[in-house]
Amino acid sequence: MNDKIGSIAHDMPDEGKLCELSEFFRVFGDSTRIRILYALSKSELCVCDLAQLLGASQSAISHQLQILRTSRLVRYRREGKTVIYSLDDEHIFSMLNIGIEHLEE
Amino acid sequence: MNDKIGSIAHDMPDEGKLCELSEFFRVFGDSTRIRILYALSKSELCVCDLAQLLGASQSAISHQLQILRTSRLVRYRREGKTVIYSLDDEHIFSMLNIGIEHLEE
DNA sequence: TGCTTATATGAACATTCATTCATATATCGG
DNA sequence: CCGATATATGAATGAATGTTCATATAAGCA
Numbered sequence: 001m002n003d004k005i006g007s008i009a010h011d012m013p014d015e016g017k018l019c020e021l022s023e024f025f026r027v028f029g030d031s032t033r034i035r036i037l038y039a040l041s042k043s044e045l046c047v048c049d050l051a052q053l054l055g056a057s058q059s060a061i062s063h064q065l066q067i068l069r070t071s072r073l074v075r076y077r078r079e080g081k082t083v084i085y086s087l088d089d090e091h092i093f094s095m096l097n098i099g100i101e102h103l104e105e
Numbered sequence: 106m107n108d109k110i111g112s113i114a115h116d117m118p119d120e121g122k123l124c125e126l127s128e129f130f131r132v133f134g135d136s137t138r139i140r141i142l143y144a145l146s147k148s149e150l151c152v153c154d155l156a157q158l159l160g161a162s163q164s165a166i167s168h169q170l171q172i173l174r175t176s177r178l179v180r181y182r183r184e185g186k187t188v189i190y191s192l193d194d195e196h197i198f199s200m201l202n203i204g205i206e207h208l209e210e
Numbered sequence: 211t212g213c214t215t216a217t218a219t220g221a222a223c224a225t226t227c228a229t230t231c232a233t234a235t236a237t238c239g240g
Numbered sequence: 241c242c243g244a245t246a247t248a249t250g251a252a253t254g255a256a257t258g259t260t261c262a263t264a265t266a267a268g269c270a
Contacts, residue, residue, distance in 0.1 A: 004148060004150075004154070005154055005157060005158050008144055008147045008148060008150075008158060009158055011147055012140070012143060012144065012147075012158075013143070013205075015136070015140075017208070018136055018139050018140050018143060019136045020208055021136075021139050021201070021204050021205065021208060022133065022134055022135055022136040022138070022139040023134075024204055024207060024208060025130055025131075025133035025134045025139070025204060026130075026131070026133075026134030026135070027134075028127065028130035028131075028133075028134070029127055029128075029130045029131030029132075029133070029134040030127055030131070030257090030258075031120070031123055031124045031126075031127040032258080032259095033127070034123050034126050034127040034130070035117070035120075035123050038117060038118070038123060039113055039117065042113045042116055042117075043109060043113060045109075045110075045113075046216080046217090047216070047217060047218090048215090048216065048217085049109070049110055052110060053110050053113060053114055053117075056259090057259075057260075057261095058216080058217070058218095059217090059218085059219085059259080059260070059261080059262095060258075060259055060260080061217095062217060062218055062219080063218085063219080063258075063259080064258085065217095065218090066218075066219085078217095078266090078267090080216090080267065080268070081214095081215060081216045081217080081266075081267050081268065082215095082216060082217080082267095083216075083217060083218095089207075089210075091203060091206065091207045094203060095200075095203055095204075095207075096126075098196060098199060098200055098203065099126050099129055099130060099200075100118075100126065101196065102129060102194075102196045102200075103122070103125055103126060103129060105194075135227090135228075137228080137229095151246080151247090152246070152247060152248090153245090153246065153247085161229090162229075162230070162231095163246080163247070163248095164229080164230070164231080164232095164247090164248085164249085165228075165229055165230080166247095167247060167248055167249080168228075168229075168248085168249080169228080170247095170248090171248080171249085183236090183237090183247095185237065185238070185246090186236075186237050186238065186244095186245060186246045186247080187237095187245095187246060187247080188246075188247060188248095
């Protein structure tokens with residue numbers, strides 16, 4: 001059984017990688033951010049649309065968007081006074097769907 | 106554009122569902138739990154093996170396993186003095202893999 | 211230049227959460 | 241029954257985190 005542990009230990013990604021992985025998942029672990037991501041999976045949206053849609057303050061949304069930007073989960077571009085956000089890649093979409101599938105069992 | 110918001114609002118799952126979804130993801134958002142899940146994706150393991158493998162205290166592992174049990178991410182059975190844990194379903198595995206793929210870009 | 215709207219950001223506060231320590235429960239061997 | 245080993249759990253503590261409030265930046269318009 002020490003062999004078992006040894007071989008698993010050998011196959012494990014290093015702690016840094018698994019830490020990054022948990023940080024990646026943690027970003028999905030907040031309902032405001034999940035709702036932002038879900039909304040963006042339907043359409044690109046500006047900050048004030050998101051705030052209105054989610055019934056949250058502009059500041060709260062902006063703070064959460066910063067986290068999503070830092071994690072590279074969203075893209076953004078400025079158009080005049082507004083800034084328009086969209087999902088960064090399709091992994092995000094499959095991620096949401098796997099979660100939803102899991103809950104629907 | 107109010108139409109846009111309206112139709113997205115209409116398509117959004119209710120807040121409760123999206124809250125469950127974020128809670129589900131939050132479970133993956135801790136490096137100790139991720140390492141437990143990763144180890145269990147290789148083989149079923151008892152608590153003391155997990156503790157040794159991860160270099161964590163028995164108590165810390167036990168507390169995290171309780172969270173994983175509550176979220177139905179792991180199964181367990183008693184065998185004599187030891188309790189053996191394993192992954193509960195294959196969604197967990199695809200979940201980990203999507204995360205890993207995402208980081209490897 | 212001044213005013214308004216849209217967005218970003220820093221500080222403070224309250225809450226959540228992971229770990230540790232101490233202790234309880236459970237199983238086995240003698 | 242008693243001691244040893246494996247696991248679970250409650251309380252306490254310190255760290256991480258989401259929101260709010262106030263304010264800063266940026267763009268458009270008169």
